[in-house]
Amino acid sequence: xxxxxxxxxxxxxxxxxxxxxxxxxxxxxxxxxxxxxxxxxxxxxxxxxxxxxxxxxxxxxxxxxxxxxxxxxxxxxxxxxxxxxxxxxxxxxxxxxxxxxxxxxxxxxxxxxxxxxxxxxxxxxxxxxxxxxxxxxxxxxxxxxxxxxxxxxxxxxxxxxxxx
Numbered sequence: 001x002x003x004x005x006x007x008x009x010x011x012x013x014x015x016x017x018x019x020x021x022x023x024x025x026x027x028x029x030x031x032x033x034x035x036x037x038x039x040x041x042x043x044x045x046x047x048x049x050x051x052x053x054x055x056x057x058x059x060x061x062x063x064x065x066x067x068x069x070x071x072x073x074x075x076x077x078x079x080x081x082x083x084x085x086x087x088x089x090x091x092x093x094x095x096x097x098x099x100x101x102x103x104x105x106x107x108x109x110x111x112x113x114x115x116x117x118x119x120x121x122x123x124x125x126x127x128x129x130x131x132x133x134x135x136x137x138x139x140x141x142x143x144x145x146x147x148x149x150x151x152x153x154x155x156x157x158x159x160x161x162x163x164x
Contacts, residue, residue: 006074013073017066024059027052027121035117043107044114050103051118054096055125061089062132065155083162086155090133097126 109115131137136151
């Protein structure tokens, strides 16, 4: 692969990585400053964080993956140690999502708007996990038809290449 293609991918990965980290910061910031103060019941707050923490974890993992991938793209495979860490994430993240779901159900918000918000945050965490570890779901708007192709996520491709 040419240096030009590598540079293009590195720019894309920088954009993806920083975007995921900014998204995590925005979700956490909005939750802390705008949502939590409006939740009067402590159970509502527990439900929010039960739903939001798994999403934040997946977003941060994804952001760090894209930034790290800039170092090896078009040159070598994902470092074995990092591949081992992300293989563990692949197993632990669903556990974290289930724990979040249980917490969300135990502390189900009393306000309908809060229930919708909590369910949306948790669902988005599931979608992000699926997008990174199961099947690629995120595409540019002009390429959304590719979702039906059920492509393997780049992270999984890197994990498989690191094992060989």
